[in-house]
Amino acid sequence: MGQLLKVQNFCVSRDGYGAGEAQSLEHPFGHVDPQGLMSWAGATASWPNRTDPGGSRGLDDYFTRDFSHNIGAEIMGRNKFGPQRGPWQDHEWQGWWGDNPPFRTPVFVLTHHERPSFTLNDTTFHFLDASPADALAEAREAAQGRDVRLGGGATTIREFLAADLVDTLHVAVADIEFGSGVRLWESPDELTDRFHLEVVPSPSGVTHHIFWRK
Amino acid sequence: MGQLLKVQNFCVSRDGYGAGEAQSLEHPFGHVDPQGLMSWAGATASWPNRTDPGGSRGLDDYFTRDFSHNIGAEIMGRNKFGPQRGPWQDHEWQGWWGDNPPFRTPVFVLTHHERPSFTLNDTTFHFLDASPADALAEAREAAQGRDVRLGGGATTIREFLAADLVDTLHVAVADIEFGSGVRLWESPDELTDRFHLEVVPSPSGVTHHIFWRK
Known part of the structure; x- marks a missing residue:
């Protein structure tokens, strides 16, 4: 099947939001608390930021440890990369993830405002002003035969779905409501014309939704 | 947590059997048809023996592609390796898997009848007359920091469970009955004193049972 474009471990609320409103440096997910979105993954043994030796090894751990399976590059929207909007004021911001980002591959950040690439440990960030199709072509080449992860946010995923470029999606629906914010879907049923579900x-209380192309 | 000993994708019937009676060269699973045990994995996109480009990418595919995740060695019983019993008549038999076995790590075959190691592609088979604890120590060293898979059959898994050496188990229970054969358990509840379940x-109709140590 060649190189897939995959959404993995993307978390949304029961009402379909991937983040709240008014994202900022202090509030990366806006008006909502991301803890309730992602606690299912944080509780697993394979969670990369785990600091103690425990953690569950049940179903949720399979999804957590599958995150890097055969992935050779990631594409993300600029709003996942950072809170800034508009032209870059400086290049000091290097993402939310500190000196050792969890991607460990090339990462392509979609933005209308280009800036130079940089490398943190095993992750190199590139900045692209490109259509979804062109960004995917570039990421596939960088992935050297492996699959490409579409990292989000919700708006970016919707753009790639609209361009019919996504092969598989795993969306974890948390049992919380946000009421407003950045929406992935009204309902997962929107995708079942093109995808198995x-x-x-x-x-743990989360509901995993697994989609793959018909 | 160090190097885990893991049972992965081990298939049993609803009544707890991993194989039937009277295993032979012609009938590796004895009086039962293994197709009904393993069809859930064979239907997935990640099944190693897949010859067409299709296959499902749902829940079962996560288990199928997790098979080799962070695994550095396998331990198996002799009855998984082949149909012979007693002293080796010759060394021509090299397992069920042809020239390219799916393990791609050192494999330790437990037997009271030793024979020389041999290599097929990325898999090297070693033959050990050892207790479960000693076999595990040897496999851990060969795994070079990675986890060790306990490949079965059911009797071998029971021996390692009796020695309290198993850290995690994934057992896929197929919706078929064998009536008799090589038993893994009377009921999965036998393990819940020591394991989360x-x-x-x-x-697909199979029921995944995921155990990890309390």
């Missing part, structure tokens, strides 16, 4: 409730 | 039904 399996809905798998986890004992 | 998540029971996850798959749309």
Whole structure:
């Protein structure tokens, strides 16, 4: 099947939002608390930021440890990369992830405002002003035969879905409501004309939605 | 947590059997048809023996592609390796898997009848007359920091469970009955004194049982 474009471990609220309103440096997810979105992954043994040796090894851990499986590049929207909007004021901002970002591949950040590439440990960030199709072509080349992860946010995923470029999606629906924010969908059923869908409730309370192309 | 000993994708019937009676060269699983045990994995996109480009990418595919995740060695019983019993008549038999076995790591075959190691592509088979604890120590060293898979059969898994050496188990329970054969358990509840258990039904009809140590 060649190189897939995959959404993995993308978290949304029960009402379909991937983030709240008014994202900022202090509030990367805007008016909502991301803890409730991502606690299912943080509780697993394979969570990259785990500081103690515990953690669950049940269903949720399979999704957590699959994050890097056969992935050779990531594409993300600029709003996932940082809180700034408009032209870059400086190049000091290097993402939310500190000196050792969890991607460990080339990452292509979509932005209308280009800036030079830089490398943190095993991750190199590139900045692209490109259509979804052109960005995917560039990421596929960088991935050297491996798959490409579409990292989000919700708006970026919607753009790639609109361009019919996404092969698989794993969306974890948390049992919380945001009321407003950056929306992925009104309902997962919007995608079932083009995708198979399996809905798998986890004992943790999150509901995994797994889509793959028909 | 160090190097885990993991049972992965081990398939049993609803009544707890991993194989039937009277295993032979012609009938590796004895009186039962293994197709019904393993069809859930064979239907996935990640199944190693897949010859066409299709296959499902839902829940079952996560388990199929996790098979080699961070695994550095496998331990298996002799009855998984081949149909012979007693002293080796010759060394021509090299396992069920042809020239390119799916393990791609050192494999330690437990047997009271030693024979020389040999290599097929990326897999080297070693033959050990050792206790479960000693076999695990040797496999851990060969795994070079990675985890060790306990490949089965059911009797071998029971021996390692009796020695309390197993850290995680994934057992796929197929919706078929064998009536007799090589038993893994009377019921998965036998393990819940020592293990957490998540029971996850798959749309394919198989029920994934995921255990990890309390």
